[in-house]
Amino acid sequence: MSLVNIKIEGIPYQVESGLTILEAARKCGYEIPSLCAFNHGECNQGSCRVCLVEATGARGLVASCVYPVSEGMEIRISTPKAIEARRRSVELLLSNHSKDCQQCDKNGSCELLYVAQLTGAREKAYEGVHSETTLDVLAPALIRDTSKCILCGRCIARCQNAHGLSVLGFENRGFNTIVAPAQNRSFQNSPCIQCGQCVSVCPTGALMEKSEIDKVDDALRSGKHVVIQAAPAVRAAIGEEFGYPVGTPTTGKMIAAMRRLGFERVYDVNFGADLTIMEEGTELLGRIKNGGVLPMITSCSPGWINYAECNYADLLPHVSSCKSPHQMQGAIIKSYWAKQNGYDPKEVFVVSVMPCVAKKFEKDRPMMEHDGIRDVDAVITTRELAKMIRRSGIRYDMLPDEDWDQDIMGDYTGAAVIFGVTGGVMEAALRTVYYKLTGKEYGKITFDEVRGHDAGVREATLDINGTKVSVAIASGMKSAKILLDEIRAGKSKYQFIEIMGCPGGCINGGGQPYIRPVFLPHEDDDILDTYKEKRAKALYSEDERQTLRQSHKNPQVIELYEKFLGEPNSHLAHELLHTHYEGREAFR
Amino acid sequence: MAKLQEKAVAQIKEICSRYKNEKTPLMMILSDIQNEYGYIPLEVQELVSAETGISVAEIYGVVTFYSFFSLNPKGKYIIGCCLGTACYVKGAQNVIDKFSEILGIKPGQTTSDGLFTLDALRCIGACGIAPAVSISGTVYPKMSVDKVPAIIKELREKEGAL
Amino acid sequence: MIKTVEELNQKISVCTKCLDDKIKGLDNKRHIVLCGGTGCLSSHSDEIKAKFEEVLKQKGLSDKATVNQVGCFGFCSQGPFVKIYPEDTLYRLVKVDDVEEIVEKDIRNGEIVERLLYVDPATKEKVAKQDEINFYKKQRRVALYGCGVINPENINESLGMGGFQGLRKALSMSQQDVINDILESGLRGRGGGGFPTGRKWQFALNSQGDEKYVVCNGDEGDPGAFMDRSILEGNPLAVIEGMVIAGYAIGAQNGYFYVRAEYPIAVKRLRIAIKQAEEEGLLGDNILGTNFSFRCHLRLGAGAFVCGEETALLNSIEGKRGMPRPRPPFPAVKGLWGKPTIVNNVETLACVPYILRNGAQAFASVGTERSKGTKVFALGGKVNNVGLVEVPMGTTLRELIYDIGGGIPNGKKFKAIQTGGPSGGCLTEEYLDEPIDFDNLVAKGSMMGSGGAIVMDEDNCMVDVAKFYMEFICDESCGKCTPCRIGTKRMLEILTRITEGRGTMEDLAELEQLSDTVKTNSLCALGQTSANPINSTLAHFKDEYLAHIVEKRCPAHVCKKLMTFTIDQDKCIGCGMCAKGCPVGAISRTDYVAPNHKLASMKIDAAKCIKCGACISTCKFKAIEKR
């Protein structure tokens, strides 16, 4: 890597060549206000014009997010001209913006508002008509409000990079430009898989998850038995919302907080995850033994399920019939647990805390119920839970570490914890399958990257009693498509495939805390590259700390089968814990 | 996907296949469809998407970017009044206003009988004979407000729509 | 099929003689040529051509005279033109009905049809030959070489006019030498920016790449400019030749023409020319027996002004929305499909064969210190001789407007000339003696742009003109970047307020500030230059802005909201014609009968009047005034 000498505000630095001014400045300890730029060139429109600086060798001001550094360049961020130019760009943005910050759910993590403060933008500097706006609230998981969109294009790039779907695009021209699914339709009528990746990069309140906090409040007020359960990936990230370094697990404090919010029971979805492994592992074994449809594909990511139903209806028989862990656990709470406690299932309300926005959609699927009782009643994201905690005046950092409610669903194994990371479900399942077939423990599976990059396709081959089992994992639909097309063409060499909707899996889900360098001043400057790894590590370390690391060893799961379900894939298990999929009309 | 006639489906597929060997054929495909049908409705874009693998959002973005592409059918006669500088300083605004008045439509709209679409154009390169009006490809030189009624009358008579 | 230099030379000598014979009449024939440019075609030059053929046949003169269509003569406002060789007689404003007479008198009897000759407005004298018309006297044809002389659909005529001699020369030189020639000629881009063409080529030659491209920018978006159209219509092969030379110089194998879809005739002729060049082997593999291969492709624009901007144009060719890309990387490094690419304007490329054929010095000897050669202007607006003119750089505005353009019609007073289109600015009386070149125009607050030159007289409101341009920009902004997308809208809103009498002094201050912001902050030159018309009208016509804002008055009587229509009751004879034509019934009869008149006069109800102006044009007694 060659280095170039530059000066910022007159002070000499050496930086890697090829960096943009913005990136170089970040490395030297300057944060230039920016909006459209995201994660080295993931979105490099150079369009918001908020990051203007002076640089020698260029005529006038340059957009630091797209302008490369060069040898001898002198950069000035703080000249009156540059400061004023940046402020004016923001003021112009605000002049066509709804500016109802006080009602806006994004307030607090809004980059536009932050940049407005930073640049000293006066809200009413320029006034005039606003372009026509659209508020899309039809989709179960997502809200799109163009009155807050700054046309940065980050969402377009993310959807394209993650899934190759290009659900969103620029439409119209000039002042009438919007970012929307084709023909400004609702997400509901688009090929969107509701993963929320676009939400997680949107700098403003233009793309948001559909909040269900109100629903939870109503339930808490209603006198029902309100049970909350949290997915593994949540604990790996929620601390970020309260100022902890990325990758700090704050499980104990999170549990304590949930309890203080008034939930009757606080459960870990890990129990459901262990249950899922029992069911899914058994299903896989069955398929292998009985010549069933192979490869079998995991089913716990609703983002992926949406994609499959719309685009690969012909491959649905490959998808495991298992519900996702929180749906399974919800079904158990509404049946086994309610019975144990002598509650009428109708009086039980289950809230899931998820890293995911697609789960909001999943829980509303018609099949996710039993005898008219919904498995799960509300899904809130990691971000929403943090909001509820803050709202209640709870000082997260001062909370004691508490433990999950232990009564009948408190045990979990390390296998369950790693569900939140890409490859985790696969690894967890194989630990059990391997044991069932060999009676022995399997060490760590190492996956080799085979295709693509950044959360592309990875594969591994295991030797189980002399039989070679080939498995592969993919996250993000762009990578998944590679594997799916192979199956469709009859060329797949795998027996088991794990597919996750979000690149990197649920730790990087659409409902996780926003990763914004400006809001994370104590993180390293490469946090956008490392946060997934750091969150994953939090989960792996928890796995390692567990004494039980295989799902089939979870005593309460064993008890559940003994007392209630019978055995994995039993009739009752099928009724409560399995589902089916239907091809849906594909919007293009 | 809304229903397209079989013939149209076949033809659009044919248009897409014309440019099989081009690296980036979208603009050419859309131009041909626009020329053939006079507009590019969403169903057609969906078909083009299926044929080319380009997402509909992207195609829709392209269609709505270029003023030559239209989402709605246009009239049989497209009256394009140049409002380029050379024409504007010579009174083109009054000419288009007159068309607008007689046809009872605003620029960009089509008459209810589907006969006329009025468009404001930006220079058709006929500045030497400004103000210029182009009606379905025929350029009318040195237009003035008083010539407008006769032109409309003539076209209407030709269509037996008086 | 021309496979070698020798074969080309042979073909050229045959064609040259043929064309020469025709022009000089050595073949004992008369040659009728008609203008087949867009302007003249719109005045039925096609029908006139057919009529000539018919009449000649009828009269048995078919072997005595040929009929041909050529490209634009430039003097479009006087079209359609018919020119007769070898005498070089030029008839203008010809109609189908005139054909009989021309054939009978001129072709059969050699008499000039006097009534169809051009009349000099100053001297009232009739002028028979093209070169003697003032409009043509100061012109010099480099880019327009061959336009209006050769049949653009016949490659032989192009070859007869020096076509492909430039390429022949270039192929005998090294790539670097070709670029050196261009550098030495001082050629600067004619598309607006004026960037030295040789330097652009040098960058592309130095760029590493397995593939490279040449792109010809024929998007010609400046409303009021049509030189690229005329060149493509009049001599498309010259542009093709320029492109092939550029391709050779930088090491490209493929060239793309990007032409507006609004130019069907240009597109058709370009297609024909490409096909003919391919058939002759002047495009394709191993051109003239060398190992240089080059192909031309055609892409049509689809109605977006911003696609004239080179990076937006590349996106458009790539099938995307025409949104400009940030630079660097420049196209010469990373252009079409990420490969090194040069983008050159039509007129720029049309100059290239001339330079190679006649030498860099021949080109550089014309023009000013830093702007060499000639420039084509589209002279339009309030000037007597509207059309395309090609003059040496350094010609003054006065020469352009008065000597060539014949001054302002109807005895009106000159007010300003807008050069550079929506990115340019207006220049007033005091600048009339300024020489026109790239740098001088910029120094004076305008720019060369692509060569649009619109003359305005006292009847034009400069605030309205600024608003007109802002409306254009606002419509054509791609919407990608904040300052241009929103800023131009805000500026338009302010200008609209001012022209409607709702403007304030604070508005004016905000307008100045916005124009500064949009200029410094925008991503591409469309936004960066969008406020130029405002800045230059503010600089020269601040009083007009103030009249609108403070006095609520439009001095030029253009802004409708500030206009009032009144009837002079003493002049009005009460005929009632005005009332009949008023679309909103704003005119009614009073009970006042003016002395000497029989009927009561009329009056206008200002509250109802929509200021359409219909009444003024109906009143034969000039009783209605607008103020």
Ligand SMILES: Cc1cc2nc3c(=O)[nH]c(=O)nc-3n(C[C@H](O)[C@H](O)[C@H](O)COP(=O)(O)O)c2cc1C
């Ligand atoms: C908004 C905008 C519109 C433009 N339109 C044209 C055009 O219509 N034709 C053209 O040749 N260049 C146009 N240009 C300039 C081109 O970007 C580019 O500089 C030019 O094609 C380069 O060719 P040249 O060096 O031969 O002039 C435009 C630039 C801008 C910013």
Ligand code: SF4
């Ligand atoms: S998106 Fe940001 S700036 Fe806009 S209303 Fe919401 S908080 Fe305020």
Ligand code: SF4
């Ligand atoms: S910032 Fe000002 S306006 Fe906003 S809440 Fe506080 S006091 Fe009120």
Ligand code: SF4
């Ligand atoms: S939710 Fe996911 S699939 Fe839908 S638009 Fe956003 S990124 Fe694309």
Ligand code: SF4
């Ligand atoms: S929705 Fe959000 S991410 Fe997408 S363009 Fe608008 S502001 Fe940017």
Ligand code: SF4
């Ligand atoms: S990967 Fe996780 S967060 Fe993403 S859609 Fe699937 S379940 Fe939701």
Ligand code: SF4
């Ligand atoms: S300046 Fe205007 S045209 Fe250029 S990129 Fe910005 S919005 Fe688009």
Ligand code: SF4
């Ligand atoms: S200007 Fe038009 S509306 Fe006003 S009085 Fe005259 S005819 Fe009537």
Ligand code: SF4
């Ligand atoms: S047309 Fe003229 S003269 Fe006749 S009534 Fe009207 S104003 Fe009077």
Ligand code: FES
């Ligand atoms: S952050 Fe650089 S232009 Fe938007």
Ligand code: FES
């Ligand atoms: S301005 Fe109207 S044709 Fe050019």
Ligand code: FES
């Ligand atoms: S078109 Fe005939 S002179 Fe220009």
